[in-house]
């Protein structure tokens with residue numbers, strides 16, 4: 603079928619909204635009508651070519667939600683009409699990582715997904731001239747419809763508006779997972795969060811849910827610090843102002859926080875997040891740093907029991923966690939609407955990427971089908 607989709611033809615060139623061909627789902631795949639999709643800083647990384655060569659042409663978009671239209675053979679966990687959030691790591695459940703309880707690192711996803719292919723190593727997407735298109739992060743949801751691996755379609759309650767559910771599959775699972783699965787923050791632990799964009803705000807929400815205190819938000823945009831407070835930050839430090847963020851954090855916590863989260867993806871801020879932790883503390887790097895960029899820390903400080911940790915996609919079982927996160931949102935314990943600073947149609951992808959480049963606003967949600975998404979476009 604023909605669908606409208608956001609195609610990245612070449613890094614550095616604006617994303618084009620155009621018609622492309624989408625093949626029907628094969629065995630173990632699902633066709634979803636996309637309602638809404640969030641625009642994340644990782645999309646900027648792809649669009650700007652920061653993740654190395656070989657990702658184009660690609661239909662972009664990895665965070666979104668929609669309604670199942672049809673299912674391929676042997677799909678039983680969802681049926682047409684079901685509301686789903688996308689999970690961009692549809693774990694195979696059989697490789698050594700999956701069997702070891704690390705489905706976020708699934709080898710099959712890593713092998714085919716890195717080339718923009720689905721779990722059988724092929725694509726369902728083509729340009730009108732027949733050129734094969736990559737599926738952005740296995741999801742390709744900046745499009746009217748998408749075919750994804752069955753494991754990437756996670757059923758969610760129909761009561762949760764799809765424009766909010768759209769955020770679950772990247773920002774929410776990544777941010778809250780970093781708090782719960784990586785740092786394992788306990789009540790009373792002190793936390794600092796560097797970068798309060800769409801993902802960082804979810805780290806703050808996760809820290810609040812875990813009972814952390816204080817929760818110190820660091821950003822260079824005052825508007826972000828306001829949003830951070832709404833999500834549960836107890837203190838805000840403007841990194842662009844007179845304040846030196848690390849001294850401010852050390853002052854507030856008598857020597858450093860238990861956990862610092864870097865949610866920007868820059869070596870300078872990784873260094874700051876390292877400096878902000880106390881002896882025995884842990885810095886968790888959530889931000890995606892461009893390929894080829896190195897980060898350094900004064901290595902003598904490893905002697906004070908400090909740890910530097912990476913994380914990918916919340917480091918848990920994202921597909922298994924998304925329904926619980928949806929339930930938290932429905933219960934009012936997770937404010938998804940509060941991080942959405944802009945909505946636009948599918949045509950608004952490039953403007954949303956530009957806002958992220960400028961550091962303006964938090965999440966833009968593209969209302970690919972506003973009625974289905976449950977929110978008017980204006």
Ligand code: APR
Pocket residue numbers: 641642643644645647776796797798799800801802820821822823826841865866867868871888889890891958961963964965
């Ligand atoms: N100091 C403090 N804050 C900064 C700095 C800096 N030097 N540089 C950027 N920021 C802030 C921006 O103002 C913004 O609020 O970091 C935030 C980044 O947020 P977004 O651009 O909205 O990015 P987001 O989608 O949240 O992703 C954050 O996580 O998953 C990864 O790839 C993603 O690396 C990205 C990171």
Ligand code: ZN
Pocket residue numbers: 642643644645664665772773
């Ligand atoms: Zn993302």
